[in-house]
Amino acid sequence: MKCWNCKKNNKNKGYNYEYCSKCGLYIQALQQPDLENIIELLEKMVERWGLKKSISFFKRHEDNGVVFKYKGIKAILNHVFHDDDITIRELNALIKAISYISKEFEMNITELAINLFWFAKDFFNSHQSHLLYWIKKGLKERNRYAYECLLFEFYNPEECHKKKVLKKAEKIRSIMRTLPNY
Numbered sequence: 001m002k003c004w005n006c007k008k009n010n011k012n013k014g015y016n017y018e019y020c021s022k023c024g025l026y027i028q029a030l031q032q033p034d035l036e037n038i039i040e041l042l043e044k045m046v047e048r049w050g051l052k053k054s055i056s057f058f059k060r061h062e063d064n065g066v067v068f069k070y071k072g073i074k075a076i077l078n079h080v081f082h083d084d085d086i087t088i089r090e091l092n093a094l095i096k097a098i099s100y101i102s103k104e105f106e107m108n109i110t111e112l113a114i115n116l117f118w119f120a121k122d123f124f125n126s127h128q129s130h131l132l133y134w135i136k137k138g139l140k141e142r143n144r145y146a147y148e149c150l151l152f153e154f155y156n157p158e159e160c161h162k163k164k165v166l167k168k169a170e171k172i173r174s175i176m177r178t179l180p181n182y
Helices: 032-049 070-083 088-105 110-123 128-141 144-154 163-178
Strands: 058-060 066-068
Touching: 032 066, 032 070, 032 088, 066 070, 066 088, 070 088, 070 110, 088 110, 110 128, 110 144, 128 144, 144 163
Parallel strands: none
Antiparallel strands: 058 066
């Protein structure tokens, strides 16, 4: 099956055949029962944190249709990234939510994907190749968050004093000076 986002053939045949092997997004179309399951999981997660009143991540229409809000999903991802309190099912629900935002509403989700896959790389030690894909895409788009992620990777304590690493970090900082703030 071909991915709708990166246009690559999916190579995953076993464990996670529903997700693209290149970009990590959900390949299949999400139906109403899938959206209800995602909302239920994310509501339980937000309720567990005690942020139910401050984070609104979806909107219902009169016909029971659901629309995910970009800012609400971003707030959830920022909270997840700082608190390290998430399960694999909730991670998959967040991947489906950002896939839905991108596919149905054609929004740019590069920052959301970098944030989510960076967390998955650190916390679950998975999704390294997906993070690299989104960083490369962010660098092509000149996304400030992608440059910040790349710069953070250069601040490894074992490598931060090498001349080559310092030159690369300075080059990234000079590029970031020309980028607009969020």
